[in-house]
Amino acid sequence: MTPLTTYSADHRFLVEAAAKAAGLTDPVAFIAGQYAYTLVDKAVRGALAPLDGALVRQWVTRSKLYPATTFGIRLYTIQGIAFARAVANVHSDFEESAYDLFVVSRADYVKLFRLVLRANREKVESSQPPVLPDDQLDVLRQNTLGYLDRNNLKRIKDLGGRAKRGLLLTGPPGNGKTSACRWLWEECRRTGHEYQIVSPDAYQAARRSCNPVQAVRDLFTVNRSGIIFFDDMDVALRDRNTVRETDDQAVFLSALDGIQVNEGVVYVFTTNCSLELIDPAFKRPGRIDLVLHFTLPDAKLRRRLMDRWHADLRGGIDLDDAVRQTAGYSFAEVEELKNLLILRFIDTSAWEWDWAMEQFRQNRTDLAEQHRHVGFTPVAAGSNGNGDGH
Structure with a gap:
């Protein structure tokens, strides 16, 4: 049989x-x-049902979204509407949406869609913006959510502007790129904008598929206004003059230039590469229109992050001293200190900032040669509180 009839x-x-x-x-x-x-x-x-007499159960699932089977049928009901999900993961080259689909009675189809649409709007509240300098947050908002505003898009198109915009978020790990993207993603869900997240694994899987041209094109496509996130796409962004050249860059740029949408699209790229290592062809206007650098937070930003911590934690430490001692720390490192404080508190019922700082320093040494237990461990008699008793 031909692929179509199959x-x-x-x-x-x-x-x-x-x-x-x-x-x-x-x-x-x-x-x-x-x-x-x-x-x-x-x-x-509901229950799992076999597919043509076969049922493969899956013990480990990442969230409720997954049906706990790689070959079978999962049954569901919602407000009296019965529906099912049929999954048949039999070959990695098969289009996923063709062999993983939902089924409902035609009489309930529109009712189900409206029910879910209403629930999606109700459940997503406005999220807290990431901790960034005020001017950087304004630029990020204006060039993403603001750009996608229906009135703004109409004016842009009426005046002959481009129906797409590209942002590149750069900087060392742990300084807010992921938090910024997570906030944009949550706002897309809240406002009804479409979104798509493209990881390096997803891109490489598309390149290896039986129809790579179409598979890659699908990664760059939204059906209405929205944001496409490209997470750590270094393989496609690196300068071809400094790394071994492959056709990944050419395929990537071709798909990027071919984006077609009805109203508008913003594509947001994140990378840990320095700007000098990014291919010049990628940085030209029309592909990347704006670069935002995410650097180590200053004292003001570190304080703003700590001000979001639980009230009990904030009341148990000297915040001014904590801000001073974390000079040169990234957002991720400051948040790790918070986690250490919480784990220690569960062990000892005390907020021990000095212990957390010392434990943090120890954890950044050669972990392969040191074996320590952090959190949920009994404090040994005579412990001096710096972790030596664990």
Whole structure:
């Protein structure tokens, strides 16, 4: 059979099997996309059912989103509506959406969609912006969420502007790039903008697929206004004059230039590379229009981060002293100190800043030669409180 007839036959088989297992009439298949988590989160999970007599259970699942099977049918109900998810992961080259789909009765299809759409809007509240300098946060907001505002997009298009915008977030690890992207992602969910997250693994998987051109193009595509996040895409961004040249850059840039959307798209790239190592072809306007550098936080920003800590923790330490002692620390390192404080508090019922600082320094030495237990361990008699008693 040709690929088309193979797919259509497999599709009919999956839909019919799911409909029979869930008791559905006139079944409709759909991909939930960005609404998948809301759909299964609001639903009551039912039993697993075999697919053509076969059922492969999955013990370890990352979240409720996953049906706990790699080959089988998961049944669900939500407010009296029955639906099912059919999964048949039989080959890595198969298009995932073709062999992992939801099925519902046609009479309930629109009702289910509206129910989930309403639930998605209700459950996502405005999130707290990341701790960044005020001017940097304003620039980030204006060039992403502000750019995607419907009125702004209309004016941009009416005046002949580009319907896409590119941002590059650079800087050493731990200084806010991920937090900034997480906030943008949450705001996309809250406001209804589409989003897509492209990891290096997803990009390489697309390159190795049976139809790499289409698979890569799909990574760069949104159906309406939204943001596409490219996380640590160093393999495609490195300067071809300084690293071994591959065709990854050419494929990447070709897909980037070919983005087509109805209203607008913002693509946000994160990298730990210095700007000098980024390929000049990637940095030209139309691909990257703005670069935001994320550097070590100053005292003001470290204090703002600590001000978000739990009130009990803030009341148990000298915040001014904590800010002074963390000069040169990244956001991630300051947050690790918070975690050490909490673990120590659970052990001792005391907020011990000096212990956390000492433990942090020890943890940054050669861990392969030192074996220490941190948190949830009894304090040995005679311990001096610096970790030697563990």
